[in-house]
Amino acid sequence: xxxxxxxxxxxxxxxxxxxxxxxxxxxxxxxGKRPVAAETRRIVxxxxxxxxxxxxxxxxxxxxxxxxxxxxxxxDLTNPFYPMLGRGLQQKIAEAGYILxxxxxxxxxxxxxxxxxxxxxxxxxxxxLAAPNARSAALALEKAGIPAVVVGATRTPRGLDWVSANDxxxxxxxxxxxxxxxxxxxxxxxxxxxxxxxxxxxxxxxRALAEFGxxxxxxxxxxxxxxxxxxxxxxxxxxxxxxxxxxxxCANDVMAxxxxxxxxxxxxxxxxxxxxxGVDDIEAASLVRPSLTTVRIPTLEIGRAAGTLLLxxxxxxxxxxxxxxxxxxxxxxxxxx
Amino acid sequence: xxxxxxxxxxxxxxxxxxxxxxxxxxxxxxxGKRPVAAETRRIVxxxxxxxxxxxxxxxxxxxxxxxxxxxxxxxDLTNPFYPMLGRGLQQKIAEAGYILxxxxxxxxxxxxxxxxxxxxxxxxxxxxLAAPNARSAALALEKAGIPAVVVGATRTPRGLDWVSANDxxxxxxxxxxxxxxxxxxxxxxxxxxxxxxxxxxxxxxxRALAEFGxxxxxxxxxxxxxxxxxxxxxxxxxxxxxxxxxxxxCANDVMAxxxxxxxxxxxxxxxxxxxxxGVDDIEAASLVRPSLTTVRIPTLEIGRAAGTLLLxxxxxxxxxxxxxxxxxxxxxxxxxx
DNA sequence: CTGAAAGCGCTTACAG
DNA sequence: CTGAAAGCGCTTACAG
Numbered sequence: 174x175x176x177x178x179x180x181x182x183x184x185x186x187x188x189x190x191x192x193x194x195x196x197x198x199x200x201x202x203x204x205g206k207r208p209v210a211a212e213t214r215r216i217v218x219x220x221x222x223x224x225x226x227x228x229x230x231x232x233x234x235x236x237x238x239x240x241x242x243x244x245x246x247x248x249d250l251t252n253p254f255y256p257m258l259g260r261g262l263q264q265k266i267a268e269a270g271y272i273l274x275x276x277x278x279x280x281x282x283x284x285x286x287x288x289x290x291x292x293x294x295x296x297x298x299x300x301x302l303a304a305p306n307a308r309s310a311a312l313a314l315e316k317a318g319i320p321a322v323v324v325g326a327t328r329t330p331r332g333l334d335w336v337s338a339n340d341x342x343x344x345x346x347x348x349x350x351x352x353x354x355x356x357x358x359x360x361x362x363x364x365x366x367x368x369x370x371x372x373x374x375x376x377x378x379x380r381a382l383a384e385f386g387x388x389x390x391x392x393x394x395x396x397x398x399x400x401x402x403x404x405x406x407x408x409x410x411x412x413x414x415x416x417x418x419x420x421x422x423c424a425n426d427v428m429a430x431x432x433x434x435x436x437x438x439x440x441x442x443x444x445x446x447x448x449x450x451g452v453d454d455i456e457a458a459s460l461v462r463p464s465l466t467t468v469r470i471p472t473l474e475i476g477r478a479a480g481t482l483l484l485x486x487x488x489x490x491x492x493x494x495x496x497x498x499x500x501x502x503x504x505x506x507x508x509x510x
Numbered sequence: 511x512x513x514x515x516x517x518x519x520x521x522x523x524x525x526x527x528x529x530x531x532x533x534x535x536x537x538x539x540x541x542g543k544r545p546v547a548a549e550t551r552r553i554v555x556x557x558x559x560x561x562x563x564x565x566x567x568x569x570x571x572x573x574x575x576x577x578x579x580x581x582x583x584x585x586d587l588t589n590p591f592y593p594m595l596g597r598g599l600q601q602k603i604a605e606a607g608y609i610l611x612x613x614x615x616x617x618x619x620x621x622x623x624x625x626x627x628x629x630x631x632x633x634x635x636x637x638x639l640a641a642p643n644a645r646s647a648a649l650a651l652e653k654a655g656i657p658a659v660v661v662g663a664t665r666t667p668r669g670l671d672w673v674s675a676n677d678x679x680x681x682x683x684x685x686x687x688x689x690x691x692x693x694x695x696x697x698x699x700x701x702x703x704x705x706x707x708x709x710x711x712x713x714x715x716x717r718a719l720a721e722f723g724x725x726x727x728x729x730x731x732x733x734x735x736x737x738x739x740x741x742x743x744x745x746x747x748x749x750x751x752x753x754x755x756x757x758x759x760c761a762n763d764v765m766a767x768x769x770x771x772x773x774x775x776x777x778x779x780x781x782x783x784x785x786x787x788g789v790d791d792i793e794a795a796s797l798v799r800p801s802l803t804t805v806r807i808p809t810l811e812i813g814r815a816a817g818t819l820l821l822x823x824x825x826x827x828x829x830x831x832x833x834x835x836x837x838x839x840x841x842x843x844x845x846x847x
Numbered sequence: 848c849t850g851a852a853a854g855c856g857c858t859t860a861c862a863g
Numbered sequence: 864c865t866g867a868a869a870g871c872g873c874t875t876a877c878a879g
Contacts, residue, residue, distance in 0.1 A: 182630075182654065184872055195850045200874060207875095210848060225653075227631045231577070232872035235568040236855045245612075250593040253793075260587055260614050272628060275582075275612040277597050291609060293519075295567045316562075317519065401797075430797050437799065456590075457794040460738075460767050462774065521856055532866045537858060544859095547864060569856035573871045 183224035192220045203228060234296065243271050243483060244292040244300040246285060246310065250277040253455055254472055255303060258324065261476020262301055269484055271298065279304035286310075293317045299483045307333075320486040322479045325370075334482040336498040338470045340370045343502050344377025344422065347450045347468050350504055351420045352385050356448060360411050360418035362397035362404045362428050371399075374424045374452065393418055397428040404431030405438075412439050412447070419447065420510060426451035426458045429465050433509070448510030463508035474500045520561035529557045540565060571633070580608050580820060581629040581637040583622060583647065587614040590792055591809055592640060595661065598813020599638055606821055608635065616641035623647075630654045636820045644670075657823040659816045662707075671819040673835040675807045677707045680839050681714025681759065684787045684805050687841055688757045689722050693785060696724075697748050697755035699734035699741045699765050708736075711761045711789065730755055734765040741768030742775075749776050749784070756784065757847060763788035763795045766802050770846070785847030800845035811837045 185203075189196045194213060201207040202217045209217075220226075234240045243266050247255045263273045274297060276288035289310045292300055300314055303324040311333055314321045322334040344361075351359050361378045364371035379389060395411060397404035404423060411418060412435055423429035429451030436447050443449055443463055451458065454469035478498045485493070522540075526533045531550060538544040539554045546554075557563075571577045580603050584592045600610045611634060613625035626647045629637055637651055640661040648670055651658045659671040681698075688696050698715045701708035716726060732748060734741035741760060748755060749772055760766035766788030773784050780786055780800055788795065791806035815835045822830070 186872075196873080197850055197852095197875085198848090201849090204874080208848065213848085227627075227654075229572070229872050230632045231568045231572040232855090233874075234855095235566070235572055235857085235872080236874040238855070240568070250597055251590075253588075253590065256587040256593050256614075259612065263612070263614055272632065273612050275596065275600070275610050277593075277600055290564070294564045295609065317564075434799075455793070457797040460794040461798055462771075523856075533857080534859085534866055534868095535864090538865090541858080545864065550864085566856050569871090570858075571871095572856080572873085573858040575871070 182229075183221075183226040184229070185226075188217065188220050188224060188226050191224065192217045238296075239298050240296045241271050242274055242295065242297045243480075244274045244276060244288065244297045245303065246276045246279050246288045246292070246300060247303045248279045248305060250275075254325075254453075254470075257472035258303060258476040258479070261473040261478075262480045263476075265477045265480025266484065271484075279306070282306050282309075286313075289313050293319065298487055301479045301483060320483065320491075322482045322486070324475060324479050332495050334486055334496050336475055336478040336482060336500065338475070338502055339499050340373035341377040341380070343452055343468045343470070344374035344424070345381045346377075346502070346504055347452065348378050348381035348422050350466070350506070351422065351448060351450060351510060352381060352387075354420075354448065354510070356420040357387060358390075358393070358416070358418045358420070360393040360395065360421040362395055362407050362411075362421060362423045362432060364397065364399040364424040364428070366396065371424060378422055397423065397431065399425060399428065401427050401431040401434070404428030405434045406431075408432040408435035409439070412436065412441060417447075421447065421449055423449065423451045426453040426455045426465055426467055429467065429509070430457065430461055433461060433463075433465075444508065444510045450510045454505055458505075459507065466507045466510040467505050469503045469505050471500050471502065519566075520558075520563040521566070522563075525554065525557050525561060525563050528561065529554045575633075576635050577633045578608050579611055579632065579634045580817075581611045581613060581625065581634045582640065583613045583616050583625045583629070583637060584640045585615075585617045585642060587612075591662075591790075591807075594809035595640060595813040595816070598810040598815075599817045600813075602814045602817025603821065608821075616643070619643050619646075623650075626650050630656065635824055638816045638820060657820065657828075659819045659823070661812060661816050669832050671823055671833050673812055673815040673819060673837065675812070675839055676836050677710035678714040678717070680789055680805045680807070681711035681761070682718045683714075683839070683841055684789065685715050685718035685759050687803070687843070688759065688785060688787060688847060689718060689724075691757075691785065691847070693757040694722075694724060695727075695730070695753070695755045695757070697730040697732065697758040699732055699744050699748075699758060699760045699769060701734065701736045701761040701765070703733065708761060715759055734760065734768065736762060736765065738764050738768040738771070741765030742771045743768075745769040745772035746776070749773065749778060754784075758784065758786055760786065760788045763790040763792045763802055763804055766804065766846070767794065767798055770798060770800075770802075781845065781847045787847045791842055795842075796844065803844045803847040804842050806840045806842050808837050808839065 185196050185199045189199045202209050202214045278284040285304050285306050300321045307323045311321045324336050363375050366372050395407040397407045429449050432449050436443050441447050451465050451467040454467045458465040458467050522533050522536045526536045539546050539551045615621040622641050622643050637658045639658055644660045648658045661673050700712050703709050732744040734744045766786050769786050773780050778784050788802050788804040791804045795802040795804050
């Protein structure tokens with residue numbers, strides 16, 4: 174096996190020699206941690222330029238014992254939620270000189286474990302967990318002394334920094350929009366009710382109705398399993414009732430599109446005969462016809478918030494209490510409701 | 511500023527001491543580069559377990575002079591093309607023990623430059639460039655002795671490993687599908703014709719028609735600028751002709767959705783009165799009504815192919831010639847054509 | 848304002 | 864089959 178002929182890159186030693194100073198001084202013009210005579214600094218900087226010197230991060234990381242790297246462990250990069258999250262996080266940490274190590278596929282617990290292990294071996298300074306099995310991952314990281322921030326978890330993790338959307342309020346705002354538009358018989362197609370977003374969004378739906386003095390009608394609450402087909406089936410049942418609802422709040426956009434399918438199949442007009450509101454603002458929300466009214470979750474902001482929490486944690490160590498940041502959502506009114 | 515109380519992780523030295531062997535031996539049971547007596551090995555492994563030993567990658571990278579890391583520099587992570595690419599790449603390189611460093615936002619040349627610089631400083635072993643300004647980036651990397659693979663570039667880069675889809679054939683296959691369905695007046699809404707995918711897809715359209723002995727009709731070729739609105743406008747003009755086309759090939763799905771908009775606005779039925787075929791198979795392609803017939807570009811495969819090329823390059827150095835891999839696409843027949 | 852030297856935790860010729 | 868020691872390229876007390 175041949176070895177790539179990497180052009181030998183200049184070291185601190187070479188720079189020191191050429192500039193006629195010690196390695197110590199070169200190191201200090203690099204870090205600024207100690208005053209260096211203006212003239213000396215100028216010379217050193219010139220030599221660095223001439224030699225194309227780039228500090229070796231391994232050496233730096235090894236002696237300083239920090240990597241200036243952050244891991245992002247993500248459930249499914251293919252879900253549009255995560256790229257935006259990654260972008261926000263990268264923006265934030267890059268400002269502080271950190272880079273992003275990306276681990277995908279954490280829907281599989283085995284992949285999560287391996288991502289955590291690799292993160293520990295590579296001595297990342299912090300980890301953002303956007304994965305379902307955050308709990309055990311966080312434990313392993315804590316043992317290794319690596320701070321973690323959890324994002325969009327289904328449950329509140331104990332003692333960890335955490336950023337999330339306000340799922341209850343999201344649903345409340347969506348349903349309030351329908352109520353303000355005059356709707357009174359409003360159904361909801363829920364997601365999986367085992368986890369947090371599903372449950373919280375159902376609660377928001379209930380609170381909005383309650384505040385309008387509308388009694389709950391259990392038959393208007395149906396489960397759509399977060400999927401287009403599940404929602405279409407549920408909506409079919411809903412729309413075939415004698416007294417069908419005039420509006421439906423769907424706990425995500427994919428299910429809203431399923432509801433649209435059902436309405437179309439039954440020749441029920443949207444929004445005239447059935448208003449539909451979703452959550453997420455996925456790309457398709459503006460591409461379907463009629464375009465979807467929905468609640469946008471500011472994924473970029475979530476990423477940035479996670480970065481902020483992590484940087485603060487890195488600066489403060491464990492001295493400060495765990496924090497929870499909530500990001501603001503936004504109602505996007507389009508054609509469907 | 512407080513320092514995080516990182517639990518001291520065990521070092522090779524600690525393991526060696528506890529196991530009553532030398533650091534050399536511990537290192538060799540780790541790497542397997544030299545035989546170790548079965549009994550000794552067993553003891554060392556047990557001690558490693560007990561101490562929770564994780565080798566420090568900085569130290570390893572520093573002495574071995576390789577990082578076991580690969581950079582992915584991406585134009586816009588938010589474009590669904592890239593997450594899948596990233597996943598494929600990560601899958602491939604993880605098999606060889608490499609991790610992925612992600613850089614987003616390379617649509618901005620400044621961001622690309624900074625990503626390249628960081629990649630050099632961090633001594634990544636290789637880079638995958640999925641960015642428009644691949645040329646200058648590749649040059650800088652070459653100077654640093656870091657191999658690069660280019661993905662989905664608009665121009666063929668010289669001397670570099672390269673993976674791409676076969677854009678000409680993609681268009682040919684899409685148009686052939688329409689021809690086989692009996693269409694003879696087939697329009698095309700093209701992308702930007704400055705770059706490769708736009709031009710190549712127009713050529714594929716032409717070849718398909720030519721092979722069917724159909725003369726080119728310049729008025730049936732209109733530009734849609736890769737956007738929904740651009741395509742809708744173009745389609746409007748097309749559909750208002752006295753003799754309007756019976757089918758239209760759109761150079762991407764977003765434009766196909768624009769064509770759908772236009773047909774809908776003019777009450778022209780799809781596919782009865784106007785068949786529509788796109789390219790990409792974005793998520794929305796299956797969500798719009800009628801769902802879109804399209805050509806899927808296997809992004810995951812592209813990522814894996816890039817990983818394969820890069821790993822081979824890392825193994826062979828510059829001894830082998832630059833390679834070009836093409837990935838196979840697939841016609842997805844749905845409702846629109 | 849500047850340097851000599853130890854040390855970070857590994858790998859790897861060299862020697863036996 | 865095993866060890867002692869040099870070295871990778873930085874950072875950072877310590878000393879002046």
